[in-house]
Amino acid sequence: MIELVDLTKKFKDAYAVKNLNMFIEKGEIVGLLGPNGAGKSTAISMLSSLLDPTGGDVRYDNKSIIKSPSAFRKVVGMVPQEIALYEDLTAEENLRFFGRIYQLRGKELNRKIDEVLEQIGLTDRRKEVVKKYSGGMKRRLNIGVALLHDPEVIIMDEPTVGIDPQSRNYILETVKRFNEERKMTVLYTSHYMEEVEFLCDRIYIMDKGNLIASGTKEEIKRILSSENTISIKAERFSTDFIESIKNHPSVNRITVGEKEILIIVPRAVNMFSEVIRIAEQFHIELSSVDNKAPTLEDVFLHLTGRALRD
Numbered sequence: 001m002i003e004l005v006d007l008t009k010k011f012k013d014a015y016a017v018k019n020l021n022m023f024i025e026k027g028e029i030v031g032l033l034g035p036n037g038a039g040k041s042t043a044i045s046m047l048s049s050l051l052d053p054t055g056g057d058v059r060y061d062n063k064s065i066i067k068s069p070s071a072f073r074k075v076v077g078m079v080p081q082e083i084a085l086y087e088d089l090t091a092e093e094n095l096r097f098f099g100r101i102y103q104l105r106g107k108e109l110n111r112k113i114d115e116v117l118e119q120i121g122l123t124d125r126r127k128e129v130v131k132k133y134s135g136g137m138k139r140r141l142n143i144g145v146a147l148l149h150d151p152e153v154i155i156m157d158e159p160t161v162g163i164d165p166q167s168r169n170y171i172l173e174t175v176k177r178f179n180e181e182r183k184m185t186v187l188y189t190s191h192y193m194e195e196v197e198f199l200c201d202r203i204y205i206m207d208k209g210n211l212i213a214s215g216t217k218e219e220i221k222r223i224l225s226s227e228n229t230i231s232i233k234a235e236r237f238s239t240d241f242i243e244s245i246k247n248h249p250s251v252n253r254i255t256v257g258e259k260e261i262l263i264i265v266p267r268a269v270n271m272f273s274e275v276i277r278i279a280e281q282f283h284i285e286l287s288s289v290d291n292k293a294p295t296l297e298d299v300f301l302h303l304t305g306r307a308l309r310d
């Protein structure tokens with residue numbers, strides 16, 4: 001198990017990470033979520049012993065990896081946010097170069113290169129120089145480098161930034177496969193809610209250096225359990241109708257879009273029939289009325305008052 005205990009990093013007079021407490025069990029995919037500048041990269045740089053903390057500790061199987069990082073370094077693969085590849089080398093040559101740094105040689109190195117290229121779906125393009133690769137292919141090779149020494153734990157710092165949806169999907173599916181087939185422990189940082197929702201069972205949410213929520217997806221969404229959101233859609237809404245919904249005694253607040261209105265009501269209130277009655281009264285033809293399950297995005301908005309991608 002990996003534990004972060006009161007982990008803190010102060011740059012001059014500002015805290016990038018403050019008293020961060022987290023744990024990651026063997027074989028779990030844990031998500032670390034937060035907007036730009038939340039402190040995610042700083043936290044995982046300390047976790048992978050690339051950066052010295054100002055305070056606190058990181059423990060792997062009860063041993064401090066701040067004091068003695070070498071054992072942890074052998075079992076961890078780090079995928080950095082910035083692509084760290086040689087553009088003028090081919091995929092195969094890049095893997096060979098980094099493999100040697102991991103002390104791999106000869107047949108073992110060749111076998112690992114073949115295996116990693118297969119895992120990241122680049123076997124066919126192995127002889128091409130990286131500068132000809134698409135953003136998504138570079139991202140995949142960046143992940144491949146971290147897999148060369150068969151890590152037990154992989155730490156990924158926003159590995160899908162700036163790529164097309166197809167490559168993004170490929171990466172997400174690959175991470176899931178590593179976890180299922182190889183029981184790899186994964187710490188996945190992102191500022192995309194949907195990625196973390198798809199991949200992770202347990203989630204930590206950071207904002208401005210602090211942890212603002214943690215738990216399973218279900219636990220985190222329960223933060224919003226005192227309210228329910230109803231989505232109604234129509235080709236057009238009239239001002240009278242909007243005012244009537246907004247001023248209804250059971251409605252907490254509404255968000256008005258061009259063709260959709262979100263109506264937030266207390267959990268216990270059933271507004272369905274009431275909404276339909278008011279729509280009929282104002283001759284609004286509703287195309288749908290749905291109960292909207294809360295998303296992690298809603299949780300973040302609720303906790304911070306800001307959207308995650310501000």
Ligand SMILES: Nc1ncnc2c1ncn2[C@@H]1O[C@H](COP(=O)(O)OP(=O)(O)OP(=O)(O)O)[C@@H](O)[C@H]1O
Pocket residue numbers: 011015016034035036037038039040041042043081158191
């Ligand atoms: N070397 C540094 N010197 C001074 N301040 C820093 C340094 N590194 C990070 N910071 C500050 O610490 C805060 C957290 O940054 P960090 O990069 O960890 O956030 P992040 O959540 O990873 O965001 P991003 O998604 O943009 O990488 C930011 O305010 C950043 O400006």
